Amino acid sequence: MSAPSDVDEKAETPPKEPAGSSIAFTATLILLVGLALFGRRIFAGVFTDEVVRTWATMFVGVTVQALPFLVLGVLLSAALTAFVPPSFFAKALPKHPALAVPVASASGVILPGCECASVPVSAALMSRGVTPAAAIAFLLSAPAINPVVLASTAVAFPGQPKVVVARAVASIAISMIIGWLWLLTGKGSTWLKIPKNRHAEGTGKLEVFRSSMLHDFLHAGGFLVVGAAAAATLNVIVPRSWLDAVASNLLLSVLVLGLLAVLLAICSEADAFVAASLSQFSMTARLAFMVVGPIVDVKLIALQAGTFGPKFAIRFAPATFVIAILVSLGVGWWLL
Amino acid sequence: MVAVKRNVAGLVIVFVGAAVVQLAVSNTYLRYVKPGMRWMLLAAGLILIVLAVADVLADTRKKPEGEEHDHSGDDGHGHHGLPKAAWLLLIPIFALLVVDPPALGAAAASRQSPVASKPIQPKSNSWLADNPQGGPVNLAVRDYSVWAVWEKESMKGRSFSLTGFVTPAKNGNWYVTRMGLTCCVADATAFMVEARGQAAPPKNQWVTVTGEWAEPSKRVDGDVAALTVSSVKSVTAPANPYE
Numbered sequence: 001m002s003a004p005s006d007v008d009e010k011a012e013t014p015p016k017e018p019a020g021s022s023i024a025f026t027a028t029l030i031l032l033v034g035l036a037l038f039g040r041r042i043f044a045g046v047f048t049d050e051v052v053r054t055w056a057t058m059f060v061g062v063t064v065q066a067l068p069f070l071v072l073g074v075l076l077s078a079a080l081t082a083f084v085p086p087s088f089f090a091k092a093l094p095k096h097p098a099l100a101v102p103v104a105s106a107s108g109v110i111l112p113g114c115e116c117a118s119v120p121v122s123a124a125l126m127s128r129g130v131t132p133a134a135a136i137a138f139l140l141s142a143p144a145i146n147p148v149v150l151a152s153t154a155v156a157f158p159g160q161p162k163v164v165v166a167r168a169v170a171s172i173a174i175s176m177i178i179g180w181l182w183l184l185t186g187k188g189s190t191w192l193k194i195p196k197n198r199h200a201e202g203t204g205k206l207e208v209f210r211s212s213m214l215h216d217f218l219h220a221g222g223f224l225v226v227g228a229a230a231a232a233t234l235n236v237i238v239p240r241s242w243l244d245a246v247a248s249n250l251l252l253s254v255l256v257l258g259l260l261a262v263l264l265a266i267c268s269e270a271d272a273f274v275a276a277s278l279s280q281f282s283m284t285a286r287l288a289f290m291v292v293g294p295i296v297d298v299k300l301i302a303l304q305a306g307t308f309g310p311k312f313a314i315r316f317a318p319a320t321f322v323i324a325i326l327v328s329l330g331v332g333w334w335l336l
Numbered sequence: 337m338v339a340v341k342r343n344v345a346g347l348v349i350v351f352v353g354a355a356v357v358q359l360a361v362s363n364t365y366l367r368y369v370k371p372g373m374r375w376m377l378l379a380a381g382l383i384l385i386v387l388a389v390a391d392v393l394a395d396t397r398k399k400p401e402g403e404e405h406d407h408s409g410d411d412g413h414g415h416h417g418l419p420k421a422a423w424l425l426l427i428p429i430f431a432l433l434v435v436d437p438p439a440l441g442a443a444a445a446s447r448q449s450p451v452a453s454k455p456i457q458p459k460s461n462s463w464l465a466d467n468p469q470g471g472p473v474n475l476a477v478r479d480y481s482v483w484a485v486w487e488k489e490s491m492k493g494r495s496f497s498l499t500g501f502v503t504p505a506k507n508g509n510w511y512v513t514r515m516g517l518t519c520c521v522a523d524a525t526a527f528m529v530e531a532r533g534q535a536a537p538p539k540n541q542w543v544t545v546t547g548e549w550a551e552p553s554k555r556v557d558g559d560v561a562a563l564t565v566s567s568v569k570s571v572t573a574p575a576n577p578y579e
Contacts (some may be wrong), residue, residue: 024418025344032351032429039434047435056437056443061368061521063428067356068373068380082459116521137403210390215419217387218345221352222421225428235522239447270519280452306421 012136024239051236058232064288065267066116073117074220077124077145078213082205089311097131101179104134105172107207108141114141114267115294116224120216132192137179138294140320143268143294144171149253153290156272162335163283167272170291172329174324223306227299231265238263253285254332258325261293268294284332291328296320343395344418345522346388351466355432366576367439369520373431439577440524440538442503445513450528451558452481472497472546477514478579481527482563484549491549496563498529499544499571502537510572511538512545512563517578527579530562542573 002200047053093100111118122139126132143149145168157163186192238260246252257278268273271293296317305313355562356424359365359477360377369377394476431437472495480498484491500512503526509523515521530553545565552559 025347028344028426030345032347033432035433039430040436043434045367050443053435053437054440056431056435057440057444058433058521060428062366063371064356064368064377065520065522067352068376071380100491165453207394210387210394214345214349214387217349218422218425220482222419222424224423225424229427231522236447238462240502248546264522266523271522273518277453286410296514298453332526 012323022028033210040242055232055236058235059190060317061236062228062231062265062299063225066114066228067221067265068112069116069223070120070220071118071217074213075215076111076117077120077216078209080121080124080128081212082209084128089130092135093130097133099226100131100134101137101183101230102176103139104130105141105175108138108143108145108172109147111142112146113149114149114269114296116220116303117298118142120220121214123307127195132186132194133179133182135173135184135186140175140178140295141172142176144168144291147274149268149294153272156276163287166287166331166335167290169335170287170327171294172296174291174320174327178320178324179325191309191311191315193312193316195307211328219306220303223302224299226306227265227297228290228301228304230298231263234263234265246284247280249281250284251329253281254288254325254329257281257285257289258321258328260293261289262297262321264293265297265299266293282332283336284329287336288325288334289330292324293320295324307318337488343392343513345422346392346395348422348425349388349391350482350556351429353381353388355429356381358382358430361573367437367521368579370517370578373520378390383522417427421570425553439573440491440515440521442513442522444521445503445511445526445528446505447500448526449555449557450526450530451555452485452512452527452561453558454486455482471495475511475546476499476579477529478516478527480563481510481529481561483548484529484563485552485559488549488552493549495545495546495566496546497544499542499565499574500529501573502539502541502543503528504539505530508536512543514579515577524578530560531565531568532564534568537568542571544569544571 029039073129093103095180118139121142122135125138130312150164152169153164153167154161187224222251246256257275264274271290275289278286278289281289301313304316308316351468356377359368362372365374365377376425376495444449474497477498480496498512500514503513505511510531512525512531514526515526517524526532530550531547532550533547534545537543546567546569547563547565550564552562552563
């Protein structure tokens with residue numbers, strides 16, 4: 001059996017002996033069944049506080065909304081790992097990394113769905129030998145420029161096709177800039193943990209597919225929960241009325257809406273509608289909201305930390321945020 | 337059977353998958369996401385269950401799996417154990433089973449401004465003008481809250497009927513409220529109509545109010561739709577609490 005190698009070395013339950021796992025299994029089973037049968041009675045009266053219940057609704061909502069996309073993502077990434085030979089990417093992408101970046105950015109169009117799906121897929125691309133710069137460009141462009149997201153943007157801003165154009169242009173530009181920036185600064189660095197290729201020779205393709213999907217889901221799923229908890233907390237803490245105070249100042253409003261996009265972690269298919277409702281803000285600030293959301297938010301940071309390592313996430317998120325804000329300002333000034 | 341017994345990963349995934357399927361089948365999912373997500377949730381839940389079952393089957397097929405695990409030093413765990421992060425998947429399950437989170441209500445609504453933001457391209461309400469006769473018109477709170485402010489002329493002197501939950505405000509005022517969802521509760525927007533002339537029903541009570549258009553209230557950040565309410569009727573919450 002191909003043993004899926006754990007990308008996260010430190011996270012581990014040491015005992016592999018049957019007895020330990022057996023206890024864990026039995027305990028988990030009893031816990032889950034017990035909760036299902038008696039949970040509400042045992043904890044009756046504990047979770048009655050309104051804020052706690054609103055938090056729980058937000059938390060479950062973000063998790064439930066993202067889960068199908070995560071499943072789609074791990075399904076695709078497992079399929080890439082199991083069925084697409086590395087030689088395919090070698091042929092499909094230009095040899096020179098600097099040229100591979102724009103091609104990868106543009107191919108983000110083909111992955112429908114929100115940002116949760118693109119993390120496992122780009123990890124699979126890296127493990128299949130695609131240059132990290134190109135995989136990163138794909139990671140950033142896919143959730144922002146796919147047809148579903150652009151269509152929902154068009155619906156949210158009826159009669160204003162320039163908003164759709166500005167969003168697509170800004171998102172592609174950012175993904176290429178970050179990709180090239182990676183080529184300049186990130187090469188040879190130790191802080192990107194490239195997910196290992198788990199393809200053991202001599203194992204059946206279906207077996208590879210099954211085990212890498214299972215492994216990816218368990219990892220990414222856990223980090224999705226962390227991200228959803230963060231998003232729910234911020235959703236409950238940050239009152240939207242604070243926003244009105246800064247709406248009139250262009251620079252400040254762009255920054256604040258960018259930060260809001262990071263904190264709220266709204267799915268990229270829905271963020272255009274929220275942006276449309278923030279009508280006290282300038283178009284440029286709302287563009288920043290739509291451009292930042294799909295590429296850096298608390299849920300994504302958690303997912304990326306789980307997939308590419310915390311050291312990567314801690315550098316990648318601020319860099320992406322700063323460049324996204326600058327590009328939004330530029331594109332907003334030019335197109336909107 | 338020993339191999340099956342140890343498969344914690346399969347167990348957790350089955351529970352996650354089953355929880356998602358249960359949400360989709362029972363309509364509980366409508367508290368958290370938009371109706372269109374149902375099929376995606378069903379599909380995702382079933383895929384997870386199949387994945388877990390396949391894993392358990394693969395275990396039983398090849399019992400002597402020790403050799404490959406032994407030499408892999410970088411492999412912190414066999415896949416029967418669970419990566420630490422994956423235990424976190426039990427938290428949403430716990431929340432669903434124990435807290436049973438309700439649909440968003442007054443607590444969430446009162447954190448947002450009741451001001452109706454100006455629509456970029458207003459939904460036409462010309463049929464109102466075309467049908468000047470007739471009793472109270474049933475409107476979505478979402479539509480009324482916008483039209484009452486931005487389409488005043490066609491609303492004046494007409495009576496309307498709205499269904500939503502009660503969000504109390506200061507000084508005994510209250511709002512008939514509906515939350516609008518685009519994707520999930522994280523993007524929920526509150527649509528609120530100030531109900532005038534009647535005492536506030538209990539917080540979060542679902543009501544159908546009937547009354548006449550009233551001049552919007554002024555606030556620092558804009559105008560809030562209002563209705564002079566003549567009758568308040570308590571109703572049960574609709575299957576889909578959002579608009």
